[in-house]
Amino acid sequence: MLFSPGGAVFKLADSLRSIKDQCPLLTLIIRAKKNCVGYFQAETPYGKRPVGRPAKYGEKVKLLELFDQSDLFLKVRCSVYGKIEDISITSLDLLWKPTGSLIRFVLAVTSRGPIVLMCSDLNQNPITAIELYCARVRIETMFDMLKNLMGVFRYRFWTKRLARHSRKPVKNRNLKKPARTDIETIKRCHRAYERFVMTGAIALGLLQLISLKFEQSIWSYYAGFLRTKSRDLPSERTVKSVMEVLLSRDLISFAPGAVMRKIIQGCCNKKAVFEEVDSLPELEEPGI
Template sequence: MDKKLFEILENFRPCFSRKATYYWFTLVMIGLAVRADHYGISSIVRWVSLSPNCYFSLLHFFGSTGWTLEVLLLCWWSYCLQDPLCLKIQGRAVLLGDHTNQPKGGQRMPGVVTIHQHSETSSKPSYFRGHVWGFIALVMGNGQKYFAVPLKGELNLEERNKENSCSLATQLVYNAIQTAQKMGCPAYLVLDAFFAIGPVFLIAVACSVALRVPWVHIITRAKKNAVAYLDPPPDTPGKRGRKRKYGEKVKLMGLFKERANEFLEETCFVYGHTEVVKILCLDLLWKPIKGKIRFVLAITSRGPIVLMSSDLTLPAVQILELYCQRASIESMFLVLKHSIGGL
């Protein structure tokens, strides 16, 4: 593991203008990997067995002009994309996006806001003070096991959240598009039902001039009360009035009973194991974007689920398999919070 860690860190040498700055960066990375407590810079000094005088040198390192965060991120993204474990579907990388809340004790800490906890666990308070983080992660794996690698995390500030109710969702999608642009690689962005809103899909329409395709295609779970519409019927000759834009209204959750005989059995890799699932794929009109969305209705061992995809060419089985990779970002949050202490 030590050898692999140093091989990875060697890729970051061009990001630093001086060798000394790079050596301090290496010490910080090793300290984050081996420390068992989360007391900031002092824990790095203690677990790497540095002299107490190095505390001030480390403070100077984080404010040094010998490196920039943007260059460091670009180097990290490039390394991850070139890794053979990077999962790509139809030439697109697979990104995961989600928010996580981290309670904070300080009332006047920068970025601390009042957060409402949406959880069924009675031990958690309904409201608490803390940070709201939005993360973009890259899916990597060997075909049998997949994991999420963090690419970018951003603290959502209070004044941004007050703009509109969709600001948290749209800001994360903006970050995903910017990440895909800087990486130079289009991507699929897998999200949960919180992001199944019109503005998210409208933002993702942003296209690459060179590639002539959207930088990001959205895959998300539909809400239980989601509805869609069939294509409008053909116009009747001689009938007055404007043309109909939408056809018959369809309640998606009701299709599991109404069209039960139309489901097809497919073998699919679901949540870490292979199983036979029943799938129905429909391209329907969705009012929030005034266009078509691919809806995938699936019955798995965990029950029925309705998925949405902005890519109308992606097979239904792949949409389901990609959405099942979303669970790996929750494991990533646990590692960041409890093992690394990065939040």
Template sequence: MAAMAAELVSVVGKRCIIVLDAYFAVGPVFLILRQILDDSGNHLLHIVTRAKSNVVGYQDPPPKTGRPGRPRKYGLKLNLMDLFETMAESFEQTTIEIYGQYEEVSFLCLDLIWKPIKEKIRFVLVRDGSECFILMCSDLTLSAQDIIRAYSYRFKIEVSFKVLKHLIGVFFYRFWTSAWPRIGKQNVSDLSAAGDPRSRRLIRQTTNAIEAFVNFGCIATGILQIVSLNFHETIWKKYLGWLRTVTSTIPSEEVVKSVIQEEYYHNFRFFSNSAIYRIIMSKSRKRTVDAMLLAA
């Protein structure tokens, strides 16, 4: 993920911020992203992520005393989760607009040295009601409010993944080839084992099929969203389901898909000139007269 983001930013050439979950709150990810620089030596890619519950930071090392021995690299060690109690009086109150609604949260912003990269990271301790969590950001110039707001966008990402996975089914592909080397307990498949041209061709075709399937699913999701935004009144009129609470005038992707499926089912014969009709009919079973009589 980090390598892919770094490659993308290198092509775009503009300053970007990538928002990730706590799984990526590890040193190697930060180190990979810090290697992307512009012509002036400034970092092009920064990361905002949720820290793990056992994260610790270090204050600046004390000044050199002139005594023999190696100077200290780190200062006082801080267990950040403990600061919600020990430094509760230092938290600031702020109101942040998230998804068009204003929410009041309290936060504490600290720039501390993080051992995995041996450099400073901006930690933002956030208390939202009864929930307490810590955010990390590699950009020391980004304000705490912007860091909180940026991480809140992850909710939209999770909803998009839910639609892609459960509604469209873009990750339910069934493309495989026996030419693909076995991974076993490794994390990366060694494609160098596929030396003959036929195996490489089969692997390439399988990979292209998987990517095409996922991309078509993303396109289908975008079409549902466009239909929802432009024809929301028509969708609601034709929707035959029941919702306990309607929270928006814009129907969800699930509602739009339900209406389209119902309309297509009842008007299937009217689409006889479309490509999808010909594909469906070519895949359907051909029933003979004798088979129909036997069934009767």
């Protein structure tokens, strides 16, 4: 995640716990700021207890200064942004003042320089934490494709039984609850949101699968212009542009029923496109 971590985020992650397994259901892994500090737990004094509230925070630790102590780090092999390399890594659990609780800090030195991660789970494997953080690029790329290519977040499902709220609501003020008789209708509306998004995610997966299995065929069908190919494997956008033309050709080959005529008039009203794709060969299976 790219934003600065806050104590409220970690408290929320810690509140979602499994009663059966007694473990958190959500693990938060965030990159720490350069000036982030932690604290050891205060030592319990022996003998007579001093007057006043007992100390909670002990010695202060500036995390970036720990990189100067090479004896704390171990050499391991790890996948960093898709490449296997040798890194130096260590971890320690320290108190963090915004949460008032222990946070697992993972420190690593990779080919890209030193990095400090904060984990809400005290049992998190340090190597796994680094690999999960590096995998965030794939997640961000997937959301970019879902939003800008597939349009899965442009749903327009609505019901008048949903309570109206301000676009800039004030926290914990003027909250409106739906009537009990409207709850089932609102649940169906929410399920429609989820199904629309999941259908788009499945369609994106199919584009990726077609790109892997029909790489040469997709490039032979592609009628666009690319100044320079960034890779041999066609992107999801390239596959989509090819499949749109192929599916349009198949669409007009159906029997011209009333429903099909409406679809063709609304979506496929350009005859030039179909005349162009009629001359294209059939999509063939890749050789083994």
